[in-house]
Amino acid sequence: MLHIYKASAGSGKTFALTREYIRMLLSDKANTDARLPHSRILAVTFTKKSTAEMKERILKELYILANTPDKSDYINDFLNDRTINLNKEAIQQRAQLLLIGILQDYNRFSVSTIDGFFQQVLRTFAIELGLSTTYDLALDHNEVVNQAVDDIFKRIREDKSGNEDITNWLIEYANNNIDNNQSWNPNEPIKTFSTELSKERLMQQMQHVQDVFADKDKMRSYLEELKAISKQVPLQVEECIKEIKQALELFDTADLNSTATKYFYTKKAEEIINKGLSTTILKILRGESSFCKKSGKGKATLQALEQKCQIELLPLVEKLHDIAHGEPARNYITANAILEKLYSLGILQDVATQIQNTNKKLGRLPISEINRLIYQIIDGQDAPFIYERIGQYYNHYMIDEFQDTSAMQWQNFRPLIEETDGRGQSNLIVGDVKQSIYRFRNSDWHLLNQVSQQFNDVRLGDGMKNNWRTAKVVVDNNEQLMQAYCQWVASEFKNNYDCDFEDQIDEISHIYSHNEMHQEARKAYSGYFHMHFFEGKSYKEQALETLLEQIRSFEEEKIDLSRVTILTRYVKDVENIAKFLIQNGYEVQSTGGLRISSHTAVQLVVHLLNLSLKQDDASTAFVHEAYPTIDDYNECIAQAYQLPLYDQVQALIDGLQLNTWEGATPYLTAFQDKVFQFTQSKIADTQLFLEHWEQKGKDAAIPAPKTSSAINIMTIHSSKGLEFDIVMLPFFDWKLADTHKNDVIWCKPNVAPFDTLPLVPVKPKQSLVRSHLAKEYIEEELATYTDNLNITYVAITRPRYRLYIYGPKFTLTAKNELGKINNVGQLISYLYRDQLDDQNTYSSLPDGDEIPNPLPPKEQQGCNEQASTYISTPIDKRLTLRSRSEDDFATDTPLAIVDLGILMHLWLSYIHTWDDAQPALQRMIIGGEVTQKQAQEMQEQLTNLQSLIAEYKHNDWFSNQYQVLAEQDIITPSGKTYRPDRIMIKDKHAIIVDYKFGEEQRKSYIEQIRGYVLLLRQLGYTSEGYIVYNKMKIIQQVQ
DSSP, X not given: OEEEEEOOTTSOHHHHHHHHHHHHHHSHHHHTOSSOGGGGEXXXXXXXXXXXXXXXXXXXXXXXXXXXXXXXXXXXHHHTOTXXXXXXXXHHHXXXXXXXXXXXXXXXXXXXXXXXXXXXXXXHTTTTTTOOTTOEEEOOHHHHHHHHHHHHHHHHHHOOTTOHHHHHHHHHHHHHHHHTTSOSOOHHHHHHHHGGGGOHHHHHHHHHHHHHHHOHHHHHHHHHHXXXXXXXXXXXXXXXXXXXXXXXXXXXXXXXXXXXXXXHHHOOHHHHHHHOSOHHHHHHHTTSSOSBOOTTOOHHHHHHHHHHIIIIIHHHHHHHHHHHTSHHHHHHHHHHHHHHHHHHHTTHHHHHHHHHHHHHHHTEEEGGGHHHHHHHHHTTOOHHHHHHHHTOOOSEEEESSGGGOBHHHHHHHHHHHHHHHHTTOOEEEEEOGGGOOOGGGTBOTHHXXXXXXXXXXXXXXXXXXXXXXXXXXXXXXXXXXHHHHHHHHHHHHHHHOOSOOHHHHHHHHHHTSHHHHOOEEOOSSOOEEEEEEEOSTTHHHHHHHHHHHHHHHHHHTTOOGGGEEEEESSHHHHHHHHHHHHHTTOOEEESSOSXXXXXXXHHHHHHHHHHTTSOOHHHHHHHHHHOTTGGGGXXXXXXXXXXXXXXXXXXXXXXXXXXXXXXXXXXXXXXXXHHHHHHHHSOOOHXXXXXXXXXXXXXXXXXXXXXXXXXEEEEHHHHTTOOEEEEXXXXXXXXXXOOOTTOOXXXXXXXXTGGGSSOEEEOOOGGGGGSTTHHHHHHHHHHHHHHHHHHHHHHHTSEEEEEEEEEEOOOBOTTSOBOOOOBHHHHHHHHTTTTOOTTSEEEEOOTTOSSOOOOOOOOOOSSOOOXXXXXXXOOOSSOOOOOHHHHHSOTTOOHHHHXXXXXHHHHHHHOSSGGGHHXXXXXXXXXXXXXXXXXXXXXXXXXXXXXXXXXXXXXXXXXXXXXXEESOOEEOTTOOEEXXXXXXXXTTEEEEEEEEOSSOOOHHHHHHHHHHHHHHHHTTOEEEEEEEETTTTEEEEEO
């Protein structure tokens, strides 16, 4: 039996999942299992955080059932469940056994990410797939692609023999770019396009089309055929226009409609083909208007003139119409759309082959390949055989966030679920299509609606119509907003497109209908919903100032600012808002929002590195603008240029005293970390580093801080699955159909000669509506509208109590007509135009209330760990900025040992008590963070560490006596960042511990720990610090 729950935001999904998991543990069938029942259930989520949350929730509820069952929120459900058939005492006894069983057999407590489970399967079948059993997982597909493309170009430069086909194709590509006034170098376009290899639509077809793509002669023939069409049709249009102009010369211009006649003298052939004839010309052809001026003429004269137009002019315009709105135009637009990506397509198979060869050579597997390889394993295999190989046999599957599942992931899971379903076991799927916002990662929300048709015994869950998260005012207003938004999208498509998409549009309308969306709010707090729209191009500046005023208002209300979360659509906005708030004295916690490259000090160092290689006017200008007295340091800079890359960077920072610049320290520290990582993994070459920095490094972010009163800032995508007391959306302005400039639609042409290739890539453009690929384009357009509809839903359903929305207002033209609506803010302000006040605001409060009610007490989330804002000891005159790995080891330490130290720090951050060690290590193995070989070495290190701690009589450090803060990143308004390894707090006493896995003792280690000790004493704690030198078998106390 398959249970399907369609759970809207706030409906208690985690509660339901936990209940179903424990119900399976307690059920009669689970009781009869020979093994412990938790080993027979696989629960799959999509993030590590969700996995940890679900495990914690299950263990917590089992603990309550085992000790105080009357306090359990589930006890009544379990007592009334016939599949369990146990009384309260029996449930309590059973829960005690289950809890002990899970803790003793934690490795088989199978709550995993979907990628973690698939990696477990993949490693079991590595030999059959030709993979190394200790393969390295490559998480960044773009980096894999970039390396492959660089290797192809390098191979061509070094040895042209055997590479003539690729070389000639690339030469033709470069010449074509030059002819079209584009950069001759195809390197970057090929890299960008080749990232499509990770898209499932292409993956599923690649084995069928790879031979065609690799056939350069066939591709060249196809290319020439499309170019001929691209040249021929404009010539036909130009010939028609020439004939029309000749006909117009037979008329007195004073007798003709100047708007209509001017059109043929001002428009180019390509524009006419791509956009079609103007509205004025189309009205004339439909008989709704005329080429002739009607004023100042007698009836007979006018009739004669009209007759002349009908004979001399209209046939020529109709001929032009047949071209511009008929088959020739469709051919032209289709040919040009395919040609735009065809040169990149011609080398795609070469890139794919290079990736395979490089992966095999390096023992590397891109994470994007996992689903495809798993499908090869599961396809045609019996489920019992797969279970036997992975060493675990499942009776039940639970899949959370099913709307984020891709088609290939479902193809991989479906046979396993069908097998358990055939044995009469129960399975569970939970999802919400309204929260599907990961289509760019191959997710397909349609699967949730289709899955019920793929199984015979399906039960659709009910009882998910309550909202336990959000206050009533916010819930009701969110429903009203989303329904109005969705109705507009549906109307827009039905009015604009002739293609038959009624079913798809109706499906989306149903999802956001009252019956599907409506929830009863169960929170006692009434809530507050507020929108403010701004006019003019400076609406972002106005929104930020209004945001700041509201935050100050929160302070007046005595609201803890850590209860405030700011959400944005784009990462760049996270960074801008974080800077703005820091400049105004507020601490912020952001996920990836503070880019390393955003600080001027880092930009200055990068430009100086560039100038060490060549004279560059742009770099010279930047350096002198950022550092007007730079010429006074020419000798210092010249000396720095003589040093290796890492030391060169440090010397520039020291010599120019960049560490004294306001807020520069965390950015410079993070930048040097990136430099160090590069020098350890690649050749320490400045040119190569600058290329790496430009392609990837400059978008890296400073680790997120965590302080007690920091305002949270994150993207909407990062917020999915989370909830916050107050949510603010300052830039409510994402496009209604936001198609990225590098997006590609993969189309299957069905008209000759375009169907010579079975699959072609095109860039989404409005002109495609008038091509043979219109259906695919409109499908993509509808999908992007739906993506942004869902993004809006996710954003506005995060708050518990209050929601603040700031965005641009719709515009009116000079004739007081509605301007073009491009973004969600303009749309919502237009839909609410009759409800906005004179200040362009809309506020909703419970009846009788004039101001928002005070917030309820802050809800506790998980364990009560709270980090303080730490300060460090003063920075020495000579700035020393090193990554953790270098800080722990001597400069000549082999990289493998450095990596082991980094992994040990990561592992220890998961360990609060020694009982956490093995489960944490298993999660790291399953998650692909460590190999089996590394795990063995880490186990040896931990054994040594345990012996050392026992020898020094500090076993209490890893008991349950303390509140533990491990690896906490802290950032202050001044921009300083700190990260102690482990802090243990009991009552008002704190113990700080720092681990070192190298063979060197440094004075700086002692100063660092002493700074933390002094800080905690200033905060009212008695404190002591320790440095644990694991390899040297020393624990040094620092007072």
